[in-house]
Amino acid sequence: xxxxxxxxxxxxxxxxxxxxxxxxxxxxxxxxxxxxxxxxxxxxxxxxxxxxxxxxxxxxxxxxxxxxxxxxxxxxxxxxxxxxxxxxxxxxxxxxxxxxxxxxxxxxxxxxxxxxxxxxxxxxxxxxxxxxxxxxxxxxxxxxxxxxxxxxxxxxxxxxxxxxxxxxxxxxxxxxxxxxxxxxxxxxxxxxxxxxxxxxxxxxxxxxxxxxxxxxxxxxxxxxxxxxxxxxxxxxxx
Amino acid sequence: xxxxxxxxxxxxxxxxxxxxxxxxxxxxxxxxxxxxxxxxxxxxxxxxxxxxxxxxxxxxxxxxxxxxxxxxxxxxxxxxxxxxxxxxxxxxxxxxxxxxxxxxxxxxxxxxxxxxxxxxxxxxxxxxxxxxxxxxxxxxxxxxxxxxxxxxxxxxxxxxxxxxxxxxxxxxxxxxxxxxxxxxxxxxxxxxxxxxxxxxxxxxxxxxxxxxxxxxxxxxxxxxxxxxxxxxxxxxxxxxxxxxxxxxxxxxxxxxxxxxxxxxxxxxxxxxxxxxxxxxxxxxxxxxxxxxxxxxxxxxxxxxxxxxxxxxxxxxxxxxxxxxxxxxxxxxxxxxxxxxxxxxxxxxxxxxxxxxxxxxxxxxxxxxxxxxxxxxxxxxxxxxxxxxxxxxxxxxxxxxxxxxxxxxxxxxxxxxxxxxxxxxxxxxxxxxxxxxxxxxxxxxxxxxxxxxxxxxxxxxxxxxxxxxxxxxxxxxxxxxxxxxxxxxxxxxxxxxxxxxx
Numbered sequence: 001x002x003x004x005x006x007x008x009x010x011x012x013x014x015x016x017x018x019x020x021x022x023x024x025x026x027x028x029x030x031x032x033x034x035x036x037x038x039x040x041x042x043x044x045x046x047x048x049x050x051x052x053x054x055x056x057x058x059x060x061x062x063x064x065x066x067x068x069x070x071x072x073x074x075x076x077x078x079x080x081x082x083x084x085x086x087x088x089x090x091x092x093x094x095x096x097x098x099x100x101x102x103x104x105x106x107x108x109x110x111x112x113x114x115x116x117x118x119x120x121x122x123x124x125x126x127x128x129x130x131x132x133x134x135x136x137x138x139x140x141x142x143x144x145x146x147x148x149x150x151x152x153x154x155x156x157x158x159x160x161x162x163x164x165x166x167x168x169x170x171x172x173x174x175x176x177x178x179x180x181x182x183x184x185x186x187x188x189x190x191x192x193x194x195x196x197x198x199x200x201x202x203x204x205x206x207x208x209x210x211x212x213x214x215x216x217x218x219x220x221x222x223x224x225x226x227x228x229x230x231x232x233x234x235x236x237x238x
Numbered sequence: 239x240x241x242x243x244x245x246x247x248x249x250x251x252x253x254x255x256x257x258x259x260x261x262x263x264x265x266x267x268x269x270x271x272x273x274x275x276x277x278x279x280x281x282x283x284x285x286x287x288x289x290x291x292x293x294x295x296x297x298x299x300x301x302x303x304x305x306x307x308x309x310x311x312x313x314x315x316x317x318x319x320x321x322x323x324x325x326x327x328x329x330x331x332x333x334x335x336x337x338x339x340x341x342x343x344x345x346x347x348x349x350x351x352x353x354x355x356x357x358x359x360x361x362x363x364x365x366x367x368x369x370x371x372x373x374x375x376x377x378x379x380x381x382x383x384x385x386x387x388x389x390x391x392x393x394x395x396x397x398x399x400x401x402x403x404x405x406x407x408x409x410x411x412x413x414x415x416x417x418x419x420x421x422x423x424x425x426x427x428x429x430x431x432x433x434x435x436x437x438x439x440x441x442x443x444x445x446x447x448x449x450x451x452x453x454x455x456x457x458x459x460x461x462x463x464x465x466x467x468x469x470x471x472x473x474x475x476x477x478x479x480x481x482x483x484x485x486x487x488x489x490x491x492x493x494x495x496x497x498x499x500x501x502x503x504x505x506x507x508x509x510x511x512x513x514x515x516x517x518x519x520x521x522x523x524x525x526x527x528x529x530x531x532x533x534x535x536x537x538x539x540x541x542x543x544x545x546x547x548x549x550x551x552x553x554x555x556x557x558x559x560x561x562x563x564x565x566x567x568x569x570x571x572x573x574x575x576x577x578x579x580x581x582x583x584x585x586x587x588x589x590x591x592x593x594x595x596x597x598x599x600x601x602x603x604x605x606x607x608x609x610x611x612x613x614x615x616x617x618x619x620x621x622x623x624x625x626x627x628x629x630x631x632x633x634x635x636x637x638x639x640x641x642x643x644x645x646x647x648x649x650x651x652x653x654x655x656x657x658x659x660x661x662x663x664x665x666x667x668x669x670x671x672x673x674x675x676x677x678x679x680x681x682x683x684x685x686x687x688x689x690x691x692x693x694x695x696x697x698x699x700x701x702x703x704x705x706x707x708x709x710x711x712x713x714x715x716x717x718x719x720x721x722x723x724x725x726x727x728x729x730x731x732x733x734x735x736x737x738x739x
Binding site: 010011014018033034037038040052053056057059072075076078090091094097110113116117118119137138141163165230231232233234235236237238 | 325328329331332333334335336337338460461462465466467470491493506507508511512514516520521530531533534537538539540583584658659
């Protein structure tokens with residue numbers, strides 16, 4: 001089903017998407033919010049720029065954006081796949097619990113904040129370009145990969161992994177991220193680490209047309225929570 | 239220098255003539271206060287471990303026990319109280335942030351106790367609630383600006399989603415994790431029996447309690463624990479937790495050792511991992527951002543569920559509430575500074591926030607002044623202790639109140655304020671299976687139903703006395719209140735006259 005978004009406004013547009021049992025292609029999308037909120041069992045293709053909170057609480061649907069996305073993509077996403085053939089805004093994948101988000105270009109601040117995993121669910125975010133500061137803040141589980149395909153600099157901002165207490169972050173770079181907090185351990189990714197992410201790298205390469213040789217042409221560093229320096233307050237029972 | 243020793247606040251007094259050495263006290267105390275001495279065949283107590291929860295006192299078959307305040311004292315000093323000195327000792331020893339639980343116990347004014355209700359005499363007949371119908375039902379949700387009719391004069395029914403309550407009281411948010419499964423089940427069943435709602439808190443919803451969905455408010459907090467499509471769909475309303483009266487501006491941290499199998503499933507995180515709720519929602523830095531979360535929840539649930547935004551009562555509460563009313567939220571829950579908690583830094587609990595009475599009155603006035611009071615219902619919480627507090631809160635402008643501490647007291651809580659230790663002897667604020675089973679949900683739910691049934695009768699009696707037969711006619715009816723011993727500024731904020739005026 002084809003829907004012309006620009007004549008509708010977000011509420012009518014999303015009602016059409018909710019009520020459609022088949023796949024949906026949205027044309028002329030100019031910032032309509034909440035597309036695919038809680039959606040499952042269909043593919044939503046967006047030609048244009050969806051607004052904030054794209055795929056919030058997504059529950060298994062596939063969303064493909066042929067353009068850029070804005071803030072809060074995949075907020076509290078439970079399952080499904082979001083592919084963005086452009087850049088994404090801030091708080092990408094906030095509290096995401098399952099599924100995958102693939103971004104060809106850059107992502108904003110607080111990418112993957114408070115992502116967590118549960119049973120067989122392990123969320124994945126992979127960003128082809130760079131991200132802003134506070135990448136993986138409060139990270140509790142899941143996998144974040146930042147490739148920096150278009151930069152020689154370290155492709156993440158400041159304070160990566162602040163409050164991190166689970167999960168792992170891979171960054172493709174010759175240089176370590178700046179100003180890492182003390183809750184984070186950083187080191188080069190080992191061969192067995194790389195083997196664990198090779199499938200998702202291959203999926204990225206296939207989806208966006210990068211060669212694996214290109215992707216693997218630089219070393220990856222890996223960040224994990226520092227068990228010796230946990231993120232918590234020292235309390236005294238009063 | 240043994241200054242780390244702090245003399246206990248209470249003494250366990252045992253009447254040895256009455257004591258039959260049955261050792262019930264020993265078995266009942268999770269703090270291991272009582273000990274049996276075999277050689278002398280008698281019981282002794284270690285006062286320093288006692289939290290004054292009265293479990294042993296209540297279960298002693300011969301009434302041999304009492305807990306008394308220790309006469310031991312520091313040299314008297316109005317400025318340097320014994321409490322202030324002891325807290326310094328604790329921090330000098332540990333370097334830790336002081337941690338407490340339940341609501342603010344300090345000596346701030348309780349405005350509910352400085353307001354009196356009206357009753358009819360001679361000119362306006364009072365109503366006998368046993369004889370006349372009295373309406374305590376309330377409908378929560380956004381109300382339209384005006385009644386609209388179609389060309390045939392029929393009312394156009396396009397109300398936003400509403401919640402119907404049999405009386406203006408709900409159980410406020412307490413997560414499974416902060417309280418036990420049996421406490422949660424008691425609340426859920428009581429809410430269903432009473433025709434009111436209870437609130438999951440931010441810990442997700444246990445699968446066995448989904449069947450009470452139409453009596454459930456599901457909470458969405460900054461950590462988003464247990465939030466998924468089915469959870470959002472299962473409740474009657476969705477509450478976004480921005481803040482909590484006991485600890486405004488503070489997040490939550492359930493340590494990994496408390497995340498057992500069941501709690502791991504409702505929070506949807508692995509067993510043994512920390513559950514951290516950051517202080518702010520990091521996607522909400524403005525009213526516009528809040529509006530985005532409100533609408534994302536409405537979109538995900540097809541506009542069928544009203545959305546509540548819960549905030550702590552803080553200095554600019556009226557302006558914040560005005561923003562929330564414009565954010566698309568259907569209800570605002572305001573939590574006063576005496577609200578309870580399973581754990582909060584002592585300094586935050588005791589020194590941050592506002593009394594609910596003042597916050598409620600100023601929010602109601604602000605929304606009326608701006609002509610947007612109909613857009614939201616107001617839920618007031620933060621130490622509603624009796625039906626009189628309920629009636630006074632309604633008269634100050636609330637649509638309904640939230641109770642939590644009162645509900646826990648009905649379940650057996652003795653307000654020892656030690657929830658953060660996880661060793662609640664009454665089976666409420668604990669996850670230890672041997673302690674949890676002390677709270678029988680069949681009895682717990684009945685006690686909650688009894689409490690609120692009694693409150694409902696009392697509310698009807700107070701309404702009848704005022705000559706009001708519908709709770710809706712009491713809402714914001716501040717002429718029914720008079721202040722005693724309040725200054726002009728306090729009366730102005732509360733919007734009431736002084737007694738005698």
